[in-house]
Amino acid sequence: MGLSVVRHPGTDPAHCAPPMPAAPDALEQRLLDDPQLLDDIAGAVGGPFHVLFPERVAVNVNAFHAAFRAAGVDGFVYFGKKANKAACVARACAESGAGIDVASTGELIAALAQGVRGADLMVTGPAKSDELLWLAARHDALIAIDALDELDRLAALDLPARIVLRALPVGSASRFGLDPVELEQAVQAVRAPITLSGFSFHLSGYDAVARADHAVALVGHCLRARADGHPADMISIGGGFGVDYLDAESWARFRDSLSEKWFHGDAPGDGYYPYHFPVPGAAMLSAILEHNDLAALLRTNAIRLATEPGRALLDRAGSSVFRVQGVKTRTAHGEPYDILTVDGTSLSLSEQWFDSEYLPDPVLWPHRPGQLTPTCVGATTCLESDLLSRRRIPLPRRARVGDLLVYPNTAGYQMDSNESPFHELPLPPKVVLHERGDRLRWTLDATAR
Numbered sequence: 048m049g050l051s052v053v054r055h056p057g058t059d060p061a062h063c064a065p066p067m068p069a070a071p072d073a074l075e076q077r078l079l080d081d082p083q084l085l086d087d088i089a090g091a092v093g094g095p096f097h098v099l100f101p102e103r104v105a106v107n108v109n110a111f112h113a114a115f116r117a118a119g120v121d122g123f124v125y126f127g128k129k130a131n132k133a134a135c136v137a138r139a140c141a142e143s144g145a146g147i148d149v150a151s152t153g154e155l156i157a158a159l160a161q162g163v164r165g166a167d168l169m170v171t172g173p174a175k176s177d178e179l180l181w182l183a184a185r186h187d188a189l190i191a192i193d194a195l196d197e198l199d200r201l202a203a204l205d206l207p208a209r210i211v212l213r214a215l216p217v218g219s220a221s222r223f224g225l226d227p228v229e230l231e232q233a234v235q236a237v238r239a240p241i242t243l244s245g246f247s248f249h250l251s252g253y254d255a256v257a258r259a260d261h262a263v264a265l266v267g268h269c270l271r272a273r274a275d276g277h278p279a280d281m282i283s284i285g286g287g288f289g290v291d292y293l294d295a296e297s298w299a300r301f302r303d304s305l306s307e308k309w310f311h312g313d314a315p316g317d318g319y320y321p322y323h324f325p326v327p328g329a330a331m332l333s334a335i336l337e338h339n340d341l342a343a344l345l346r347t348n349a350i351r352l353a354t355e356p357g358r359a360l361l362d363r364a365g366s367s368v369f370r371v372q373g374v375k376t377r378t379a380h381g382e383p384y385d386i387l388t389v390d391g392t393s394l395s396l397s398e399q400w401f402d403s404e405y406l407p408d409p410v411l412w413p414h415r416p417g418q419l420t421p422t423c424v425g426a427t428t429c430l431e432s433d434l435l436s437r438r439r440i441p442l443p444r445r446a447r448v449g450d451l452l453v454y455p456n457t458a459g460y461q462m463d464s465n466e467s468p469f470h471e472l473p474l475p476p477k478v479v480l481h482e483r484g485d486r487l488r489w490t491l492d493a494t495a496r
């Protein structure tokens with residue numbers, strides 16, 4: 048929704064952050080424009096909720112597939128399930144030909160339950176339980192081995208299993224993956240009934256070039272392993288495909304003039320996600336494949352490239368909705384602002400728990416005329432720090448009790464990674480929105496039934 052900041056008497060932009068509107072998905076825009084539906088859902092649910100647009104997940108998966116096709120590369124997408132546990136997301140992956148990267152027995156079972164075949168699962172995570180290794184082997188899932196003792200435990204199961212060895216990238220201090228000596232020992236240790244399918248890594252950060260360079264190193268590992276008689280015909284470059292939440296101008300204005308004065312209480316740390324990401328998702332995959340013609344190297348050596356995107360497949364695939372329960376006016380730097388209290392907690396907007404702030408502005412619903420009002424958003428628990436937005440946001444009018452605040456683009460990691468029944472509050476259910484002809488239909492996600 049476009050917010051236009053109009054200065055008016057009593058509003059000093061010095062105590063209010065600049066506007067940071069998100070570009071909504073078309074379906075979300077229809078939901079925001081509908082005069083009734085959001086209120087109907089909120090009334091039926093009776094508390095905060097998350098709404099998901101699974102058609103958008105399919106669009107994002109298809110964009111990754113198109114990038115592989117355009118580069119002439121045999122590629123595969125495993126959705127990083129930790130980024131959102133909604134059943135409708137796993138179902139959208141199954142329907143659009145993506146696999147799923149799971150890291151627990153719960154995630155594995157949930158993926159199978161939505162129709163993702165075992166052979167399309169990849170099991171990541173450190174020191175996996177014997178139960179998870181056993182289930183993964185039984186379902187023919189690809190297992191990313193993180194440590195030598197984990198490989199020993201898998202071998203002790205004496206089951207056919209497909210594995211990749213997760214490499215600790217050179218120069219990385221990560222606790223995950225095998226260092227070069229361990230990697231070599233692991234290659235030597237793999238024997239039937241275990242098959243060494245290849246190698247993997249996952250980098251923190253969002254650097255395309257670093258991923259392309261590490262991919263080249265993994266191709267080298269594959270060729271050496273082949274010389275030892277292993278198939279080694281795939282590599283996985285993990286996740287970390289960026290999402291473009293904000294336009295360049297909004298992000299630059301925020302980042303370049305960031306002021307303590309914008310925040311209620313202490314400002315968060317400065318470890319913000321790169322909210323403007325010019326080459327996101329599938330375009331970043333294309334950039335990786337183009338760098339030093341990685342695509343040609345993969346083709347020449349008949350190596351499949353797997354990816355494990357979480358956040359990027361959820362771009363514009365959901366929003367989080369809270370009801371305003373209270374409105375107070377306070378003063379900062381001599382100027383008034385409102386503090387809202389909403390009916391949920393910031394545990395349902397996870398970024399707030401990483402000493403950071405979720406930046407795309409919430410949309411105040413319904414749309415009504417009014418005066419721009421600097422507003423921060425508190426939550427319903429007794430914790431002073433429980434704020435959905437510490438910064439004062441230039442809402443286009445004063446919020447009233449009963450209004451809804453719609454936080455956009457929250458499907459990637461914001462919804463459930465920190466959720467908690469603290470205060471015996473119910474967990475916000477997930478609602479699934481579909482377009483059926485000219486109607487919007489909603490249903491509860493299978494995780495909420």
Ligand SMILES: Cc1ncc(COP(=O)(O)O)c(C=O)c1O
Nearest residue numbers: 127249286287288355356357358
């Ligand atoms: C091994 C692995 N793969 C994939 C991902 C997904 O990363 P992203 O959501 O940034 O794409 C993660 C995230 O932590 C991970 O640890």
